[in-house]
Amino acid sequence: MRIDENGRGAGEDPRLVSLTELAAITGRSESSLRVAGRNGLFKVSQGRVDLGKAVRAIMKDHADRTEARAVERVKKSKKIHRRVALLQEEEDASRAFALELAQVSNELASALAEIEEGLPAVVKARQGHLTLLVCRLRALSAPRG
Known part of the structure; x- marks a missing residue:
């Protein structure tokens, strides 16, 4: 331990270790530690580093x-949640449109059937x-399941 000019402990002397030792201590490769040092x-x-500072820096970098x-x-x-919500909205709108389309085709089929009933037999034959x-519209408006 070093002593500063006031007689108090100034902290521990830095423990210098080689990159090979630091690699063994931290479980990282020596080349990745060289890159970290260059960065x-x-x-x-x-070829030596202060062990305490290096370990603190590595831990902080890992946490970051x-x-x-x-x-x-x-x-x-x-x-992803936003996209799923948008797709769900589109699916609901499509389902509502299909239901509305089925209702309209059902009403149209009923109206055409009424018109057909009012026609004379000679006209019906033609x-x-x-x-x-009418048959096609009824098939379209039939519920699918």
Whole structure:
């Protein structure tokens, strides 16, 4: 322990270790530690680093990266939930439109059937396409399940 000019302890002397030792302590590869040192995560001097500062910097960097990944996951999750909600709204609108279309075709089929009933038999024989149209509209308006 060092003593400062006032006679108090100035803290521990830095324990300098090689990158190989730091790799063994932290469980990281020596090359990744070299890259971290070059990127300014901790100071490398003559192939040696201050163990305490390096470990604190590595832990802080790991925590920051973990937090960033968690934030990114939440953002993606929100986007997915938003897309699912939009798809659900579109599906509901499509279902409502299909129901409305079925109701309109049912009403149209009923109206055409009434018109067909009022026609004389001679006209009905010639107007077979009207009967066919009524049958098609009824088939369209029939519930599907």
